[in-house]
Structures are given as structure tokens and as C-alpha cells.
Amino acid sequence: MSKVIRNNKDLGAAIRHARKNKGLRQIDVARKASVRQALVSDLENGLNAAKHDTVLRVLAALDIDLSIVPRRKAGFDPTVY
Amino acid sequence: MSKVIRNNKDLGAAIRHARKNKGLRQIDVARKASVRQALVSDLENGLNAAKHDTVLRVLAALDIDLSIVPRRKAGFDPTVY
DNA sequence: CTTCTTTATACGGTTTATTGTATATTATCT
DNA sequence: AGATAATATACAATAAACCGTATAAAGAAG
Numbered sequence: 719m720s721k722v723i724r725n726n727k728d729l730g731a732a733i734r735h736a737r738k739n740k741g742l743r744q745i746d747v748a749r750k751a752s753v754r755q756a757l758v759s760d761l762e763n764g765l766n767a768a769k770h771d772t773v774l775r776v777l778a779a780l781d782i783d784l785s786i787v788p789r790r791k792a793g794f795d796p797t798v799y
Numbered sequence: 800m801s802k803v804i805r806n807n808k809d810l811g812a813a814i815r816h817a818r819k820n821k822g823l824r825q826i827d828v829a830r831k832a833s834v835r836q837a838l839v840s841d842l843e844n845g846l847n848a849a850k851h852d853t854v855l856r857v858l859a860a861l862d863i864d865l866s867i868v869p870r871r872k873a874g875f876d877p878t879v880y
Numbered sequence: 881c882t883t884c885t886t887t888a889t890a891c892g893g894t895t896t897a898t899t900g901t902a903t904a905t906t907a908t909c910t
Numbered sequence: 911a912g913a914t915a916a917t918a919t920a921c922a923a924t925a926a927a928c929c930g931t932a933t934a935a936a937g938a939a940g
Contacts, residue, residue, distance in 0.1 A: 720801075720866045724855065732867050743886065754929065759888055767852040769897075769927065774805065781870040785801045786813050789862040824916065835899065840918055850897065850927080881940105888935065896927075905918065910911105 720785070726764035729773065734762040736780045750779035801866070807845035810854065815843040817861045831860035 723729050737747055737758075744758040751758075753772060760766045761776060768776075777784060804810050818828055818839075825839040832839075834853060841847045842857060849857075858865060 720868045723865045723867060724859075726851070729851070736867075744888095745886080754931095755886090756888075756890095756930095757928070763888080765888095766927070767850050769848050770807070770810070770851050770854045771848040772927080773851045777867065778805075778870070783868050783870045784804045785866050785868050786804060786817075786858065787801045787864050787866050789859070789864045825918095826916080836916090837918075837920095838898070844918080846918095847897065853897080883940080884938085886935100886937070888933100890933080891931095892929105894927100894929075897925085899922105899924075901921095903918100903920075905916100907914100907916070909914080 720787075722787070723784075726767060730762045730764040732782075733758075733776060733780065736782055737762075740780065742780075747776060747779045751775040801868075803868070804865075807848060811843045811845040813863075814839075814857060814861065817863055818843075821861065823861075828857060828860045832856040 721728070721732055723732060737744070744762070745755045748755045748758045751772075752775065757766075757768070757772070758776065761768055761773075774784065802809070802813055804813060818825070825843070826836045829836045829839045832853075833856065838847075838849070838853070839857065842849055842854075855865065
């Protein structure tokens with residue numbers, strides 16, 4: 719289970735999904751990550767280009783890790799099968 | 800093949816490793832990512848907390864994707880076996 | 881519809897990343 | 911050693927994130 723993040727929208731969607739999946743409010747995640755509720759809101763909506771540190775803290779508050787993977791062509795890849 | 804990134808040091812090491820693996824200079828990566836050579840240097844040395852956008856651009860220049868994964872306890876985990 | 885909770889937006893002020901440019905430092909070669 | 915290439919560091923200026931705080935807007939429940 720892993721999802722590629724290539725822009726702020728992807729990141730926001732992933733954060734929101736994970737948060738709801740845990741039954742948390744933005745304020746809960748915010749407190750755990752030591753940021754404002756408004757920041758979490760912006761992040762989830764892909765409205766600001768957050769700092770990498772900030773993203774890591776918010777993700778950590780959701781028990782999520784960032785990992786790097788060799789880029790794979792988007793869409794269909796016949797070599798996979 | 801994937802590596803977890805939990806701080807700037809991890810990120811810097813990963814970037815440098817990927818860059819050398821491709822036989823590129825910092826200036827090459829910098830141009831491709833539209834940043835300064837000095838920024839790539841700082842990133843690789845974990846000296847600044849870059850913006851998430853910036854990290855994504857640099858990684859993209861190295862054909863690397865960021866992905867999110869559920870956090871797994873560090874170290875030995877008996878439930879895996 | 882009214883109340884309560886949650887999320888989105890706003891604004892001024894502070895902090896920090898990023899830039900351009902330049903140079904110092906280190907590594908690599910002959 | 912000397913020359914060249916690559917990386918690290920410096921500094922002032924600009925841009926943008928982040929904050930505290932407050933409020934508006936949207937959702938949920940009664």
C-alpha cells in the first residue's frame with residue numbers, strides 16, 4: 719500500500735484521506751504536529767507550498783512515512799506484466 | 800526498492816546518492832529543477848528546510864517520486880514474520 | 881430552523897527559504 | 911606543484927511560509 723505524490727493536490731488528498739480514516743479533526747492533527755488548524759486546512763486543499771519539514775510533521779502526526787521510489791512512467795506500463 | 804525519508808539528512812543522502820548514481824553534477828540537477836547549485840548543495844547536506852515544492856522539483860530532476868506509506872515501527876517487528 | 885462542531889478564509893507581523901552573484905574550499909587531473 | 915572542475919559558503923534582497931487571532935462558512939445533529 720503506497721501512493722505517489724507529485725504535487726500539492728496529491729499530498730492534500732492523501733492527508734485528508736488518512737486523517738478521516740483515523741477519525742481525527744484538523745485541530746487534532748494540527749496540535750500533534752505543532753501547527754495551526756488553518757495550515758492543515760490549506761495543506762489538505764493544496765493551497766500553499768508548505769515546507770518539507772512541515773509536511774513531514776503533519777504526516778508523522780498521521781503515522782505516515784514519506785519514501786522515495788524510482789519514477790515510473792505514468793499510466794500503462796507493459797513491462798510490469 | 801524504496802527508502803523512507805524522515806528528516807533532512809535522509810533526504811540529502813538520498814538525493815546525493817541518486818545524483819551520483821546518474822553521473823550528474825549539482826549544477827545539472829539545479830538547472831533541470833530551476834534552482835541554484837547552492838540550493839542543491841544545501842539540500843544534499845541537510846542544511847536547510849526546503850519547501851515541499853522545491854524538494855519535488857529536485858527529485859523529479861532525478862527521476863524520483865515521493866510516495867507515502869503507512870508508518871512502520873523502526874527496527875525489529877516480529878509480526879512481519 | 882436553531883445549535884454546535886468542524887472547516888475555510890482573512891490580515892498583520894515574524895520568520896525563513898530562495899535568489900543572484902561572488903568567492904572560498906575541496907577534489908581531480910596532468 | 912599547478913591548473914581545472916566541482917562543491918561549499920557568504921551576503922543582501924525578495925518572496926513566501928507560518929503564526930496568532932478572529933471570523934465566516936459549511937456540516938451535522940437536535
